[in-house]
Amino acid sequence: MRTRTLSAVVAGAATGTLLLTGVGTATAAPVKSDHHSKASAPATTKAAATPARAAWDGYVYLYYSTASNSAWASFYGPVPDFAGYTFDHGVDGYGQRVKNNVNRAWNNDASWAANIWYNENYTGAVDTLYPGESRQLKVGVRNDNASLNWTYVG
Structure with missing residues (x-):
């Protein structure tokens, strides 16, 4: 069903x-918390540029590029507008704006799908990443992203 x-x-x-x-x-x-955060990812080795895939932590990780040293930022709750957020970990793209600069993403939440939207306030084209999914964003949202919300999928 x-x-x-x-x-x-x-x-x-x-x-x-x-x-x-x-x-x-x-x-x-x-209900997923309305709290959103740029908190750090799970503990990794000092030299690592990406978060470890050890366990579900409830975050979605957004990456600046497809490079292995790509800068990233993590978010837990809904974000109606990425304006003001920057990639705060990694090398390639560090300090760049998250809005309109996300190339790939990884959803590390076991029960919620991450919806990345083209426009602010969850409108326009959307790309949905299901639990555990990690990939380059679809054309139409890749490097043209403005907001994030979640859908419970169990």
Whole structure:
């Protein structure tokens, strides 16, 4: 059976997510924190330029280029606009803006798909990376990215 998620206004003020599992049934899906962060990746050796693939940490890692020493930044929650964020780890592209400069990404969250959007506030073209997926972004979003949100996939 396929499942779908959708946002709904609950009690007129809060936004929640419903997981639709069949005709006439709906259950509450877990809510990913609205907190977003540029926190560092899991512990790596001092010389390493990319995060270790040791365990799920709930972050999506965005990379400046496909180079092995590419600069990267990590995010946990939704980001309505990447303006003001820079690549703060690695070498190639270090200090460059994240907005409109992401070439590839790695979703290290076990239950949430990362949606990388062309425009601010989650509009326009979107590229979705499912749990564990690591690849170059699709044409239309690659180096033309402005926001990030998440979809619960279980």
